Amino acid sequence: MRPFDYTAAQSVSQALAGGGAGTAYLAGGTTLVDLMKLEVMTPRQVVDINRLPLRGVSADRDGLHVGALERMSDVAGHPLVTGGYPVLAQALLRSASPQLRNMASIGGNLLQRVRCGYFRDTSTGCNKRRPGSGCPAVDGENRGHAILGTSDSCVATHPSDLAVALVALDARVRLVGRGGTRDVRLADFYLLPGDTPEREHDLRPGELVTRVTVPALAWATRSAYLKIRDRQSYEFALASAAVALDLRGGVVRDVRVAVGGVGTRPWRLPAVEEALRGRAARPEVFEAAAALAVEAARPLTHNGFKTTLLRRTIVRALTNLVG
Amino acid sequence: MSGAARTVSVNRVDGRLKVTGAARYAADQPVERLAHGYLLLSTIARGTVRAMDVTAAESSPGVLAVYTPFRSLALLGSGTPFSVGHSWLPLQDAEVRYHGQAIGLVVAETFEQARDAAALVRADYEVRPAAVSFTDGIPTATDPGPFMGEPARLEFLADGVGSIDEALAASEVTVAGTYQQPGKHHSAMEPHACVAAWQDGALTLYTGTQSASLTVGTMAAALGVEAAKIRVVSPHVGGGFGNKIATWAHPLLAAAAARTLGRPVKVVLTREQTFTITGNRSAVRQTVRLGARRDGTLVAVKHQVWASQSASGGIFESSAHTTSRYLYRTENLHLDQKIVTLDVSPPTWMRAPGQESGSFALETALDELAAELRLDPVELRLRNDATVYPGRNVPWSSKHLAECYRVGAQRFGWARRNPAPGAVLRGEWLVGMGMATANYPGERFPASVNVRFRPDGDVSVSSATADLGTGMWTVLAVLGAEALGLPVARIRSDLGDSTLAANLGAFGSGATASTGPAVAVAAEAAITALITLAVTDERSPLHEVPAADVRYDRGELVTSDRRIGFPELLRTVSSPGVEATGTAGPGPEHGQHAFTSFGAHFCEVRVNRWTGEPRLSRMTTVVDGGAIINAKTARSQIVGGVIFGIGQALLEGATVEPQTGRIANGNFADYLLPVNADIPPIDVHFLDHPDLLFNPLGARGIGELGTVGVAAAIGNAVYNATGRRIRDLPITLDKLLD
Ligand SMILES: Cc1cc2nc3c(=O)[nH]c(=O)nc-3n(C[C@H](O)[C@H](O)[C@H](O)COP(=O)(O)OP(=O)(O)OC[C@H]3O[C@@H](n4cnc5c(N)ncnc54)[C@H](O)[C@@H]3O)c2cc1C
């Protein structure tokens, strides 16, 4: 770990005053401290934001609001979430471990870094960690890597489960900086790697994520998060699907499908949704729609199975939701 | 003591220490003026370190010294002591033999300072081409020469049969398969760690080890110090699984640095470092060909093995010699072991070395034969049960494998299995059942125990053995209590210190079988010494009573008219205690039998019909391990062994990058071990058939047995569930998607 200065901000304005390039905000620290120990992240200043009032889970006409410093475990168990948006609660509960969920914040979760083994090992190259140093995953170990949204520069999957569920629900994040406040759709917030994999999202230096808003969606009560992985807990997704269904008389009136573990960012599937709308909620329909999910897939040497797995994951999630 | 050990079921005597955090493992030892070492590892697979830039590291805060091949620590350069895990001593030359080899040690005032300084060291290498791919290396495989007392290529043929292939060709039914598994890592909860402290030319080394005595010998040889000046202390070991038998680079460097710096030095490996600084299990490819008659009688077994070995030496997987060698009766047997020597970190013993991989291949092949013959897999095994050890023609001392199958099938509900593969669908899950056999040799070596009557009323029972979480602390207390007729609470066990009564330690599932019998011998001798004291000391109330008239009874000495407890006696005569050491070991009669523990596993597996993930839903394991001393810790041993096998079957495997020789998943995020959610209820049942030909306790070992056969049982269940035969471990969902 490189030496750094630590300060604890007492207010948003104080945090913003200390923010900027070379500074990292500290929330739960489960990503930041981990990567600092590995010397993958080497901020010169760390500003602890845990005392800021970015808390609370509430609902109003605009939808569900979650403060950026709410802990994953608290949000997962909140009645507004378990009752109105099961997909969110499930995505949270299938993440990490109870100990981590007790520490980790919602804002930090959305900004967590990729789990690519090369990114985490400073003895290897990695374009994301050290721009221009190459991407060893392309020819190396890539069983867990992405099939959607990759570039020659980077093929790492976006790791957050929560983000997949939020993208399915069209969530927005509120970003506060010295220049002002803006609301951004989470789906637009994340960037494709392209030639600049070191740029992962549209957060400007010094900006804070203060809250997440999920637009009201009555039929999100029929929603679920299915996460497929080798072991049954404490592992990132090989493929996952966040789905919500508005079902009337066996027909899909409306639907949301976003997938994880397969894309370089949380991946919404509008074409799949379109193919389902107005159709009977039947396995053949689900299978035909799910096939559209992988049309643009670019498998790597070890992750070819993900094209099949992704289709099946979507079909299984939808089938279970119909019940 | 007469007859077999009585089974008890008691809590671990060290349990409270462990759950309260009071148990001191190697890295927890409070030592004053401690300095902290951090290892530097190579980042290439093969070559020479040309230079190392240590200037920044040396001027980093708190740094005391940076040792490299160019500023080395004095270790004996010529000849590596036997139990070092590799063929060279660290930092004595600039060679890099594999990725992740120790090439330096930074010592600083704190661990963090040492780690930070280590990140500043730059190594410049001359890189040479390395052979790291096991698959690519198969054509270069060589004969390892004889091992385990037998040639690497071993063949028994029936009269008139020219070759094994001829026997196979003549068989009514044959099956053949190639089985593969990646290399694996022990992943003990306690990472390897040590504290080395010198005083007046004598070394005390705190380190988690399965054998304090082997470690003393190794350290003495490497440091050029008499063995009498070295004490190894290892009261608690947080899991060993075979990887804490050999001595690795860190205690050698810590002790040498402590000697040079004149300060105690601690080195704790990071989890990532344990993957290459310490040992692993070979990657293995096997081919098994079985020939049988229509009725299921085996006629020919051909088992070929290729196991990875390191150019730095190590212990390779001996898959066929530990399984097919004796598990089933067959007229024609052919075993062939080869090694594939690579520029990788050395393999070492790992729980059920050989049996783990061998049973996967053999027991899967048997399932394939059963399917081919349309015979129940249990019935096929019963028909081929071996009664004498093939080629040696000695009977087993005690073998109840057939009973394991029957009892296991009954407990599990095997009769409900649908033999047709892929026929049972429950909801979205395909369900299947599978079974396999477990075997592990009964091993026993000479061991000594000291028993000491103490004036405070307790009795110490001690030996230089080890408790790896295995339950040895408790076994010593239970057996001491049994031998002396005292409650367990009055026995103070002690172990894990090389200065205690001589003992090789804990490996080969032989700790209880070896140490246990010595408890009774030592107890007898201590009682004799107590009686001698009672009748010879003038202050004793029993002074001048003929020794033959004094009897020991549950802590008291008894004559026709008197009775005195040993604490009172010791206090009356002002004795600090009476002790004796007893030794027990296998005798010449051991050649007349074969000693093996057996078992049978039955399991149910679910495979998701959409996404293919295999999930274990329940498991029954029946064990024929002789007498069981403490049912509670014995059950834990079997459950732990089974979980080891679940990891082998479904999750574990090191990924060595062919381009770099780096272990791509050398950490606990990427090297997947089972978590609680992966473990279903495990039903363990012990047959209670004491093996009195083996030792007076009748107890054989059970520490490794539980692992053997689990992967095959699971794979066989996956086949029954899906109709897909996965011969390539681990069985992950990608192999089960269409
Ligand atoms: C072993 C392990 C397993 C895991 N498994 C999963 C899993 O299965 N699924 C999953 O989704 N996640 C998983 N995670 C990731 C985990 O969810 C994240 O580490 C956690 O959510 C990060 O939150 P935090 O509060 O600890 O963030 P921190 O570590 O404090 O911060 C993370 C990053 O976000 C920045 N940051 C934090 N808060 C703000 C803010 N409000 N405004 C601006 N910047 C901010 C920090 O500067 C830092 O760069 C796992 C993590 C570990 C260690």
Ligand code: SF4
């Ligand atoms: S996939 Fe991305 S994160 Fe991984 S090595 Fe390549 S550039 Fe780095």
